[in-house]
Amino acid sequence: MKFDTVLSEINGFGEFQIRLFLIQMLSRITMPCHFLLNNFMAAVPSHHCNISALEDGGLFGNLTLHEKLAVGIPAERNGTLSSCQMFTTPQYQYLSGSNGSEEAFSVKCQNGWIYDNSTFKTTLVTEWDLVCSRKGMNKATATIFFIGVMIGAPLFGFLSDRFGRRPLLLVSYLSSLTFAVLSAFSTSYVMFAIMRFFTGMSLAGISIISIALNVEWCSIERRTFSGVIISLDWTIGNWILVGIAYCVNEWRMLILAVTSPLVLAIIAWWWLPESARWLIAKGKVDTAHHYIMKCAQTNNKCKRMATITPKTLLESAEADTEDKKYTALDLFRSPKIRKLAISSGIVWYGVAFTYYGISLNITGFGLNPYLTQFIFASIEMPMKVAVYFSLEKLGRRNCEMGALLSTGLCLFINIFISQDKWLIRTIVAVLGKSMSEASFTIMYLYTTELYPTVVRQNGLGYTSFLARLGVSISPLVMLLEDVWHLLPAATYCLVAVSAGLVASLLPETLNMQLPEFIEDIEKPRKHTKKKEIQ
Numbered sequence: 053m054k055f056d057t058v059l060s061e062i063n064g065f066g067e068f069q070i071r072l073f074l075i076q077m078l079s080r081i082t083m084p085c086h087f088l089l090n091n092f093m094a095a096v097p098s099h100h101c102n103i104s105a106l107e108d109g110g111l112f113g114n115l116t117l118h119e120k121l122a123v124g125i126p127a128e129r130n131g132t133l134s135s136c137q138m139f140t141t142p143q144y145q146y147l148s149g150s151n152g153s154e155e156a157f158s159v160k161c162q163n164g165w166i167y168d169n170s171t172f173k174t175t176l177v178t179e180w181d182l183v184c185s186r187k188g189m190n191k192a193t194a195t196i197f198f199i200g201v202m203i204g205a206p207l208f209g210f211l212s213d214r215f216g217r218r219p220l221l222l223v224s225y226l227s228s229l230t231f232a233v234l235s236a237f238s239t240s241y242v243m244f245a246i247m248r249f250f251t252g253m254s255l256a257g258i259s260i261i262s263i264a265l266n267v268e269w270c271s272i273e274r275r276t277f278s279g280v281i282i283s284l285d286w287t288i289g290n291w292i293l294v295g296i297a298y299c300v301n302e303w304r305m306l307i308l309a310v311t312s313p314l315v316l317a318i319i320a321w322w323w324l325p326e327s328a329r330w331l332i333a334k335g336k337v338d339t340a341h342h343y344i345m346k347c348a349q350t351n352n353k354c355k356r357m358a359t360i361t362p363k364t365l366l367e368s369a370e371a372d373t374e375d376k377k378y379t380a381l382d383l384f385r386s387p388k389i390r391k392l393a394i395s396s397g398i399v400w401y402g403v404a405f406t407y408y409g410i411s412l413n414i415t416g417f418g419l420n421p422y423l424t425q426f427i428f429a430s431i432e433m434p435m436k437v438a439v440y441f442s443l444e445k446l447g448r449r450n451c452e453m454g455a456l457l458s459t460g461l462c463l464f465i466n467i468f469i470s471q472d473k474w475l476i477r478t479i480v481a482v483l484g485k486s487m488s489e490a491s492f493t494i495m496y497l498y499t500t501e502l503y504p505t506v507v508r509q510n511g512l513g514y515t516s517f518l519a520r521l522g523v524s525i526s527p528l529v530m531l532l533e534d535v536w537h538l539l540p541a542a543t544y545c546l547v548a549v550s551a552g553l554v555a556s557l558l559p560e561t562l563n564m565q566l567p568e569f570i571e572d573i574e575k576p577r578k579h580t581k582k583k584e585i586q
Contacts, residue, residue: 056271058344058360064271065278066351072269073281075324076262079225079317080282081289085310086232086255087201088290088411090194090527091425092297093306094176098168099183100125101138101161126158136161136184160184171421173301180241187531189241194412194527196245200252201259202520208257209513216334217265218326224257225321229314236307260516268329269347280440283493287436290429298422337362380510382570389504389573393514395557396502399452400515402551403495405522406459407488409544410481412527424478431486439493447562448498449555455491456552459484463545467538488548501561504570 056064103124115123123142125133137158167178176182182190212220231254235247263282270278293310300306325347331340341362348357383393411428442451462484469477495515503511532539 059269060271060273061360062344062348062353062357063351064269065274066347066353068347068350069266069269069278071323071350072325073266073278075317075320076266077285077288078313078320079221079258080262080285081292082228082311082313082317083255083259084286084289085293085296086197086251088293088425089307089310090197090412091421092172092175092293093303094182094190094193095172095421096177096183096187096190097170097172097175099135099165099177100133101136102163102166103138105163106139106142134158135165138162171301172303175303176241176244179303182241188528191527191531193245193248195524197248197252198408198520198524198527200249200254201256202517202524204253204256205260205516205520206513207253209260212257212261212264213330216326216330217261217268218321218324220257221261221265221324222318222321224254224261225314225318227254228258229311229318232307232311232314236304236311256520265324265327268327269325277440280436280493280497283436283496284433287429287432290432291426294422294426294429297425380514383503383511383514386570386573389570391557392502392559392573393511395554396499396511396515397518398554399456399551399558400495400499400519401522402456402547402554403488403491403522404519405526406456406463406544406548406551407492408523408526409529409540410459410463410485410488413530413540427478427482428485431482432489435486435490436493439490443494443497443562447560448494448501449558449560452491452494452498452555452558453552455487455494456548456555458487459491460545460548460552462487463541463548467541467545498558498561501564502558504572 100121101124103120106124121133123144124139126137126139128134138161139157140159141157143157161184165181165183169178172178176193177190180186180189208220208224211223228251231247231250235244235251238244238247266278266282296309297306300309325343326339328340328343328347331337331343341360344360345354345357348354382389384390439451446454462480466477466480466484469480471477499512499515529540529543532543
């Protein structure tokens with residue numbers, strides 16, 4: 053008897069699974085808090101050079117603050133004060149409206165910067181002066197974190213396959229909590245960067261193991277629904293991040309606050325079950341039978357367990373041993389699956405690159421960053437509901453293409469909207485963000501249907517690696533604004549459109565039988581009627 057049959061017999065989405073999801077939520081809500089933390093922790097407040105040295109020299113006389121800034125700091129072309137330049141001596145001619153020679157007297161900031169702390173009391177920027185020539189170091193903190201996530205995903209995937217989901221989840225909880233706390237107490241930028249790297253690597257374990265554990269306890273007919281439900285944890289975590297960031301405007305305390313749910317997750321870990329599917333695959337049928345009995349009792353299906361014994365579970369494990377013969381190299385073994393792997397990898401790179409390009413640039417729309425983040429988070433909930441119904445009507449490929457091309461269109465439109473029209477820019481940005489979120493949700497479901505069963509986990513790991521590579525590079529694209537202020541937006545737009553066009557090369561999977569072996573990819577897929585699926 054196959055394990056999926058056993059799971060269907062004892063209710064593959066009952067009280068047991070709901071309890072499992074709720075326990076997992078305690079840890080999963082911390083992921084968006086950390087993944088998008090740079091929007092607040094690394095925010096760049098308004099700043100200008102510290103010109104107190106000129107004042108100490110008695111050069112300012114009785115000038116007001118506004119007048120001191122006017123004679124001590126050069127103005128940009130748009131009339132705003134320079135953030136990185138100052139005059140060596142006061143330029144009093146500007147008070148009378150006369151023109152002077154700015155370039156002859158302006159130099160880089162000599163005595164640090166003065167920051168506006170009305171919104172953020174402290175950030176990484178104010179802590180280590182990560183502005184002007186050092187602003188790349190500020191963007192690098194996000195990249196370093198996501199490189200950690202990229203490395204942690206295959207590492208924890210390998211370890212969880214070898215030692216089990218449950219123990220590695222505890223390792224992820226403890227290491228994430230430890231490294232996050234250490235990063236909050238960092239005494240230097242280098243120490244902070246290292247701690248954020250390991251925090252990202254540890255959180256990757258929570259991300260991939262929790263999804264695997266949840267899905268492996270759900271029956272086939274409920275997996276698509278459970279996948280959408282699991283993704284809602286991200287939206288809830290987004291809302292929590294906005295609330296915490298609004299109340300805590302010091303970056304060190306902010307890290308501690310968003311990490312605190314992990315303490316509850318560690319306590320609740322004792323009630324988490326191991327994956328019975330993994331236990332059966334490893335031949336630990338007695339332990340698997342114990343957890344299956346718990347599931348049946350919780351779901352009030354004990355009568356169904358009369359014919360399910362450790363022996364029948366062992367037989368199901370022997371039937372599935374063929375799955376262990378495949379590796380990631382088989383993704384490129386034959387022409388069609390090679391085309392599938394390359395195309396899906398490019399699409400995943402574009403999806404993640406664009407999503408985080410929008411999500412980590414919430415200050416570019418003229419609104420309060422808290423309000424922008426809240427709007428971005430709120431649009432995700434109705435979009436995920438719409439995605440669930442659209443997939444059944446329009447198909448996976450059409451929905452993915454439409455979502456990515458729509459994202460690129462919104463980014464393209466915003467290039468031509470001036471900064472002062474903040475309302476229009478925000479509306480277009482929210483539409484782009486919602487389409488980007490839709491593309492992310494669709495690809496999670498789409499990828500599981502594209503790859504054959506024997507290499508499905510390898511396919512997910514491969515595409516996850518490329519997605520995190522895109523995430524790592526995405527924050528650095530904002531540095532291109534020094535070359536041309538529209539170049540970052542143009543880059544995100546180009547990547548979204550390109551990924552959308554590549555998505556057209558993927559096969560449709562709506563109402564199609566899932567492939568079991570690589571050979572199934574090389575022949576036309578069989579269409580399955582909806583009634584047969586049900």
